[in-house]
Amino acid sequence: MSLRLAAVMVLSGLSALAEPRALLAGVGKYKAPISSLPGIEIDINNMRASALAMGFKPDQIRVLLDDAATSTAIAGSIRSWIAPSAGANDPVLIYFSGHGAQVEDQNGDETDDRMDEFWVTSDSEVVNGRVRGYLLDDEIDALLALIKSNRVLVILDTCHSGSGSRDLNGTVSKNAGMRGVIVRSAAAMDPPPAKRDNHVLLSAARDNQTAGATREGSHLTNEFAKLVRRLAASGQPLSLTAILPGLTQSVTRLKQDQQPVLSGNSNLRGVNWFFGGTAPSAPAPSPGPNPAPVPGPSQDSLDRILSRATGSISVTVPPTLRKGDVVSLSVNVPQAGFLNVVNFGDGDAEPIVLFPNRFVPDGRVEAGQVTLPGPGRNFRIRASLPAGAQSQNVRLYVFFTETDVNLFRQGVGEDPFRPLSPQGARALEVEAAGSSGLLGTKVAFTITQ
Numbered sequence: 001m002s003l004r005l006a007a008v009m010v011l012s013g014l015s016a017l018a019e020p021r022a023l024l025a026g027v028g029k030y031k032a033p034i035s036s037l038p039g040i041e042i043d044i045n046n047m048r049a050s051a052l053a054m055g056f057k058p059d060q061i062r063v064l065l066d067d068a069a070t071s072t073a074i075a076g077s078i079r080s081w082i083a084p085s086a087g088a089n090d091p092v093l094i095y096f097s098g099h100g101a102q103v104e105d106q107n108g109d110e111t112d113d114r115m116d117e118f119w120v121t122s123d124s125e126v127v128n129g130r131v132r133g134y135l136l137d138d139e140i141d142a143l144l145a146l147i148k149s150n151r152v153l154v155i156l157d158t159c160h161s162g163s164g165s166r167d168l169n170g171t172v173s174k175n176a177g178m179r180g181v182i183v184r185s186a187a188a189m190d191p192p193p194a195k196r197d198n199h200v201l202l203s204a205a206r207d208n209q210t211a212g213a214t215r216e217g218s219h220l221t222n223e224f225a226k227l228v229r230r231l232a233a234s235g236q237p238l239s240l241t242a243i244l245p246g247l248t249q250s251v252t253r254l255k256q257d258q259q260p261v262l263s264g265n266s267n268l269r270g271v272n273w274f275f276g277g278t279a280p281s282a283p284a285p286s287p288g289p290n291p292a293p294v295p296g297p298s299q300d301s302l303d304r305i306l307s308r309a310t311g312s313i314s315v316t317v318p319p320t321l322r323k324g325d326v327v328s329l330s331v332n333v334p335q336a337g338f339l340n341v342v343n344f345g346d347g348d349a350e351p352i353v354l355f356p357n358r359f360v361p362d363g364r365v366e367a368g369q370v371t372l373p374g375p376g377r378n379f380r381i382r383a384s385l386p387a388g389a390q391s392q393n394v395r396l397y398v399f400f401t402e403t404d405v406n407l408f409r410q411g412v413g414e415d416p417f418r419p420l421s422p423q424g425a426r427a428l429e430v431e432a433a434g435s436s437g438l439l440g441t442k443v444a445f446t447i448t449q
Helices: 040-054 071-082 137-145 219-234 240-254 299-307 422-433
Strands: 005-009 021-026 061-065 092-097 099-104 115-120 125-127 130-132 152-157 199-203 212-214 261-264 314-316 320-322 329-333 337-345 352-355 368-372 379-383 391-401 438-448
Touching: 021 040, 021 071, 040 061, 040 092, 040 219, 061 071, 071 092, 071 137, 115 137, 137 152, 152 219, 212 219, 219 240, 240 261, 299 337, 299 391, 299 422, 299 438, 314 438, 329 337, 329 391, 391 422, 422 438
Parallel strands: 021 061, 021 092, 092 152, 152 199, 320 438
Antiparallel strands: 005 379, 099 115, 125 130, 199 261, 314 329, 329 368, 337 352, 337 391, 391 438
16 A cells, blocks of 8 residues: 555444554654754655565554654554554564664663663754653663563664764764763663563664665665565565574675664564465575565556557546545446556655455456446545655556456555565566557646645
């Protein structure tokens, strides 16, 4: 399902007592003098795509970006959204991309380096030598202890030391330069919080290293997302132990002094983080020291397929939609056959197959006017915008074939609306070159507030 067109199933009378949860938070825009970071929205897009591929449903994912990613909002989401909802066996993903910093140990629980680490959230600021608005690692431990799930994955794409300087290749070090700033007075120190061994942590760098961020996204998040896509497409499980060697080499190739670290519950490091009943459960072979990424189809590749179509079809959709509008499109189909609809908006990480989908898995249509979603189809499509955006340009690619091409079945992951896979794109190319041909049309519209 796309970040820009939110499709929801229409059902009533259902309530979930326990379900997986994924919290994705990122901060690129900070208050001065804390330097801003590039590419954080791309990080969030990549992690949302990864969460969907892992098995999280769209309504099980919460995104907090920039101004929304305050210390209060992040802590509140864990305390009030994750903790009451995730059962003992429900997967939980907590991700943060932004600045990190260190201060002297506040309560005597850091016996190794005598330093506490903290997340620099969007409300972080220095006032009279003290930091306001932050999440200390001790606080995170206390929040994680509230979660009933025994299967929690925390991914931290930040760092805790360094100069915060930009290097020659445009990489920004994700350190706020707050080392030594007093966070709490000695009188306010708390005893170490109770901890639960219910989580595994993937950190972007060692405590004495910086993590890189670029305008194309942060190194750890980019490489992790590539591996998730590759493993999902090939049907292999997502084991942190198995991917760590290849992930480390990919990251250090981009930034030599950045080495990802895996810590926490050792039993969770080797489990399969793909869930939903279809992903393999056997231990995955290591992707190797430098696995080749499997890129998804781009807008250029969709346009190239469209240019090879033997004809077009008529598609009607409003030229402008407001956020929250229910979307309906009308397609004039020349004969009985098979229909596929793909959505791709500006800034989207990958194209999403809107039709067919889990609710209507068969793309077969009859000749004449076809309305999507249409009567009897238990889903609807709502227009939405990325966090902080006032508008977004969106393109719908509509393909008609005489033979059964089903981009949903060939899609990546188990989400109801799946990312278009390279195999699906190749199937369209085969039809374009075949005797029966391919009909296709691209329609563009804008979503506004």
